[in-house]
Amino acid sequence: MTLILTLGNSDQVIQVSDRRLSWDGKLIDDDSSKAGLLTCPNARLAFGFTGLARWRSFRTRDWLLDALFECGPPDYGAGEILGRLRTLASNTFMQHAVLRAAPRKDRRLSIMFSGYLDHHPPPLLGCAILTNYQNFQSGQDEAEAWDEFSWIFIDEQRPAASEPALIQRVGAWAL
Numbered sequence: 001m002t003l004i005l006t007l008g009n010s011d012q013v014i015q016v017s018d019r020r021l022s023w024d025g026k027l028i029d030d031d032s033s034k035a036g037l038l039t040c041p042n043a044r045l046a047f048g049f050t051g052l053a054r055w056r057s058f059r060t061r062d063w064l065l066d067a068l069f070e071c072g073p074p075d076y077g078a079g080e081i082l083g084r085l086r087t088l089a090s091n092t093f094m095q096h097a098v099l100r101a102a103p104r105k106d107r108r109l110s111i112m113f114s115g116y117l118d119h120h121p122p123p124l125l126g127c128a129i130l131t132n133y134q135n136f137q138s139g140q141d142e143a144e145a146w147d148e149f150s151w152i153f154i155d156e157q158r159p160a161a162s163e164p165a166l167i168q169r170v171g172a173w174a175l
Contacts, residue, residue, distance in 0.1 A: 002034055002050040006114040008125050008166035010156075013115050015046040017171075021053050028054075034061065038068060042119045043078035043126070050171030051109035051133070058098045060109065067092070078117065082128055082151070089149045093132060104144035108133035110170045117155065125164045126155040134170060 004017040021029040035048040053060050071084035093099055093107055110131040116123035132149045133142045156164040 002048070002053075003171045004035075004048040004050055004110075004112050004169065006046075006112060006127060006166060006168045008114060008127070008164075010122070010125060010164055013046065013125065013166070015048055015112070015114050017048040017050070032061075036065065038078070038081070038113065040072070040076050040078050040081060043115060043117050044123075045078065045113040045115035045126075045128075047111060047113045049109060049111045052102075052107055055102045055106060056098050058096065063092065064111065082113065082130070086130055086149050086151055089130060089132070090147070093145065093149070094147060107145035108142075109145070109149075110134050112168065112170050114166070114168065120158075124156045124158070125166055126153070127166055127168050128153050129168070129170055131170070 002017050004015065006013065006015045008014070015035065017035050019031055019033060021032045032053065034050070034053065035046065038045045038047055049060055049064060067085055067088050068081065071081045071088060089109075093109070099107060110129060110133070112127065112129045114127040117126045129136070129152045130149050131152075132145045135142060136152045154166065154168065
């Protein structure tokens with residue numbers, strides 16, 4: 001499983017992830033992109049995913065790019081896109097014939113979006129995580145995928161007493 005790390009302040013956001021795909025400890029692909037950029041009228045967000053990368057003919061990267069494109073209209077706003085993505089992801093992971101055949105433990109997926117929300121000058125630092133297995137209330141990862149995806153949102157609060165800072169991670173960090 002991939003480790004994704006986001007570091008941010010008011011001047012920059014850096015999101016890093018590895019490019020390696022593995023299965024049961026065996027290398028599948030050493031050069032696979034699990035990251036991208038979502039630019040919309042009110043936000044610029046880097047994104048990366050961890051968990052299910054491939055299952056038979058299903059490719060998460062291809063699905064995610066198509067899903068983001070599909071979730072854009074009619075307003076193309078970041079909050080609206082991410083809301084529609086949550087619904088689409090939940091439906092896809094419960095109804096897609098190929099994914100339904102996958103064991104629930106292999107359907108776990110988290111997608112982290114981090115960057116700036118441009119609806120407020122100066123832009124606000126923000127992060128959103130869409131997940132079907134990471135419980136941010138308990139701090140524990142579930143062994144099997146949930147039926148529904150859920151969100152956690154983190155954004156800069158203003159006015160603030162100090163410089164904003166963001167450090168967030170998802171994926172294979174508890175080794």
